[in-house]
Amino acid sequence: MKYDHEIIRDLMPLCIDGIASEKSQKAVEEHIAECPDCAKEWDQMQTNIEQTIQEPLPEPTAKYAETATRVRKKSRWLLLRSMMLMLAGIFLVMVLGNWYIGNRYSSRTQAKRFVRSNWRDDEWMREVYHLDEVCSFSKLDLHFIGEVTTPDHKNREVFVTADIPGSDQIGFWSSDMSRENQLTLGMWTDGGGGSGGFSKDEKLIMTPGTLHYEYGEKCMDYWMFYALDPNISQIVVQAFGEKQIIIPDNGFGTVSRELTMHDKILDKSNWDDITEGEALDANGKVLYRLVPLELNENGETFTTYEWKKAE
Numbered sequence: 371m372k373y374d375h376e377i378i379r380d381l382m383p384l385c386i387d388g389i390a391s392e393k394s395q396k397a398v399e400e401h402i403a404e405c406p407d408c409a410k411e412w413d414q415m416q417t418n419i420e421q422t423i424q425e426p427l428p429e430p431t432a433k434y435a436e437t438a439t440r441v442r443k444k445s446r447w448l449l450l451r452s453m454m455l456m457l458a459g460i461f462l463v464m465v466l467g468n469w470y471i472g473n474r475y476s477s478r479t480q481a482k483r484f485v486r487s488n489w490r491d492d493e494w495m496r497e498v499y500h501l502d503e504v505c506s507f508s509k510l511d512l513h514f515i516g517e518v519t520t521p522d523h524k525n526r527e528v529f530v531t532a533d534i535p536g537s538d539q540i541g542f543w544s545s546d547m548s549r550e551n552q553l554t555l556g557m558w559t560d561g562g563g564g565s566g567g568f569s570k571d572e573k574l575i576m577t578p579g580t581l582h583y584e585y586g587e588k589c590m591d592y593w594m595f596y597a598l599d600p601n602i603s604q605i606v607v608q609a610f611g612e613k614q615i616i617i618p619d620n621g622f623g624t625v626s627r628e629l630t631m632h633d634k635i636l637d638k639s640n641w642d643d644i645t646e647g648e649a650l651d652a653n654g655k656v657l658y659r660l661v662p663l664e665l666n667e668n669g670e671t672f673t674t675y676e677w678k679k680a681e
Contacts, residue, residue: 516622592626
């Protein structure tokens with residue numbers, strides 16, 4: 371039976387793969403038995419398929435998998451490195467920001483600003499120290515002698531002194547400040563303060579008065595002492611209803627007490643003044659005593675207390 375050559379050659383791959391029908395398989399076998407050209411084509415097709423099966427397969431899949439794994443690892447490392455650099459950048463900004471803002475708005479910086487403002491604007495200071503004739507603020511050598519901070523760390527009093535060039539006086543300032551939140555990079559807000567002075571020849575003790583702070587349900591009262599005499603090593607006073615001992619640090623020392631607001635209202639002790647006190651040297655010798663001083667103001671007589679050299 372005669373078949374078209376093209377049809378037989380189209381059926382050959384199906385027969386080689388074993389998926390042709392029996393009728394198609396028989397037709398191809400009968401045709402190649404009679405047609406030399408198609409028989410040659412059949413042999414060649416079988417040879418090509420056997421060579422293809424025997425040849426080792428290339429390894430594009432393995433190489434691709436290896437490359438893909440390497441790319442994934444590199445991508446993960448790049449992502450991790452980018453995240454580390456970003457976190458390092460954020461940390462650096464926070465550190466530098468904290469340093470800059472904390473330094474710009476530190477308690478000492480705010481105290482210095484208060485002194486500058488007071489030096490420029492306070493009429494009493496200008497009159498006492500003849501500021502127009504003496505010196506500018508830039509020539510002052512400020513000394514931060516001490517500070518007091520409330521237990522909640524939101525209120526602070528900084529004490530500053532400075533020799534007044536061209537004068538026999540030493541300036542003294544107390545600067546109040548506060549901050550609402552400790553997380554605001556340590557920024558302190560100036561809240562005012564007070565100023566005064568004393569002669570460079572004085573060898574006494576300064577007690578500006580009781581300072582009072584309220585925070586929440588509590589309050590804090592304290593006295594500040596500044597010993598001008600370097601021989602003073604200990605100050606003993608009766609304050610807040612009991613004996614208090616102060617060991618000055620560079621002349622500076624404080625006594626304080628913390629009360630609830632309820633206890634403060636009920637407190638009847640005379641905490642507004644110190645009525646007894648002695649300043650001693652390292653050997654226990656009394657150098658100064660706190661003595662009463664009668665004053666008359668606007669027709670009213672009252673008693674205050676001053677430090678006097680012991681006789």
